[in-house]
Amino acid sequence: MRILFSGVPAFGHLLPFAPLARAARAAGHDVALLTSGGMAPALAADLPGVPVLPAGPMPDVLFAEVGRRTGVADAAGEPDPRAVAEFFAGARVDLTADEALAAARDWAPDLMVCEATDFVGPLVAAVLGVPWHVLAVGPGVPPEFTAPMTALVTSRYADRGVTPTAPASYVDPVPAALQTPGFVPPARRLPVRAEAHQRPGSPAPADAVRAGRPRVLVTLGTVFTEGDLLAGIVGALDTEQVDVVATLGVMGLTAPETPGVTYRTFAPLAELLAGVDVVVCAGGSGTMLGALSRSIPLVVLPQGADQPLNAARAQAAGVAVVVSDPREAGAATRLVLTDPSYGAAAARLAGEIAAQPSPADVVATLTADRATAGAPAGR
Incomplete structure (x- = not known):
């Protein structure tokens, strides 16, 4: 099966894909990542063998565009809901969607996994008619941020004549004690075991702790x-x-x-x-x-x-x-x-x-669901 991961071009948004991508490749699936091509060199060691389908600019260009549109000079350091919405659901969609659609159409995925603040991947999934899943990278985003993002991206779908599709599941590494109070996942929740980021084949580091000292x-x-x-x-x-x-x-x-x-x-x-x-x-x-x-x-x-x-x-x-x-x-x-x-x-x-399911367990669930639903002919 062909699994396309899609995310915002930043380490904190893309590295959480690594355990799922490794598990998918180990299970014999084809895997690719849809994000800005500028991330490819930096991710080569973390996602070996996973091609990057280049789409859209890097964050510096996006932040500059957000500043031009909103007047907020530092949308990362000062997370104003309007500027945050413009970054994820406005400027990034506007400057990325066309390239993303072309790249994804050529690669022809059977299913997509989109990190929780990615609004490009769900648009691509809707246009291509493939099921998609959300990967949470942290606690659920509060409504004061999600509502402006949803409103903004809805207008982008409308402009393109695209009818949005609902995610099939919400893959969630966050323990209940850390979850945002009152948060309701947008789809059935699939828990997954959180892991500290590591690279394939990395040697165990030497222990440099001096005796008796924290x-x-x-x-x-x-x-x-x-x-x-x-x-x-x-x-x-x-x-x-x-x-x-x-x-x-x-x-x-x-x-x-x-x-x-x-x-x-x-x-x-x-x-x-x-x-x-x-x-x-x-x-x-x-x-x-x-x-x-x-x-x-x-x-x-x-x-x-x-x-x-x-x-x-x-x-x-x-x-x-x-x-x-x-x-x-x-x-x-x-x-x-x-x-x-x-x-x-x-x-x-x-x-x-x-105690949560492993990334391999989650990949098995996602692909089994897709197989049951029926993958496109010839895959």
Whole structure:
């Protein structure tokens, strides 16, 4: 069967496809990814053998267009609902849909899996008449954001004479304790086991933890890593008491000389979590779910996008301390290390995550459903 994944051109939106894509390929299915061609080189190591069907511009072009249309200068750092809707459901659809339709029509998928903020893939699925599924990458987006996006993309469908189709399922890696209160999935929920991102064939990292000292990972993800912010967090940590590993982001910040701190360039989260006792992060969904899948509690300093929502849910679940200033990171980390309730809550969530169906199980369900419905002739 031919499975086409479709998502917004950003690591946090595309890397969650990796476990499903690997499972699909292992089961003998053909797999491709529909997104901006600019993501292809960066994803080559994470999705080996998965071709990228290039469609639409990269985020910098989209954000510039959003600013032109809305006057919001920083739609990522200041998630105004109108600007967010314009990014995902307006500008991206306008600048991507035609290329996406042409590429997908040529590739001829049997089914599609679209991440939850992708509005291009569902349009393609409707036009091609193939079933599609939603992949959640984090807690459900609140109505104040989904309503403007839905209204905007509805007009795009109408302009093209396309009748939208409902998703067949909602593939959800989020444990109940982290889910947005009152959230109702748009289709039947298929739970899937969350995993810390890892690359195929990556060797197990060496354990660099010094005996008797806790280890703290500081990572701000793939969007919000900024030198002064990272330095402020690292400077607040007591490197006489803890070992610190700090990531330099995908843009490769220059590592300063900081005693007691090991700096790492971008690497899969699974490699960074070995021996870690606390993760200090901005609250991206991938980091949050990956750390909790390993029973590791959090200190969260949200910066934008979905991070305030994720931080609030993690705090409510008892697995995180949320701070608003990097200078608070040291005290918050000490609290998480010394109060056993945070580790215990993280361990409970890790157990819940581990009990969910594997990506291979979910792929088997999706393809069995498609086979039952009847794939197009000749596939």
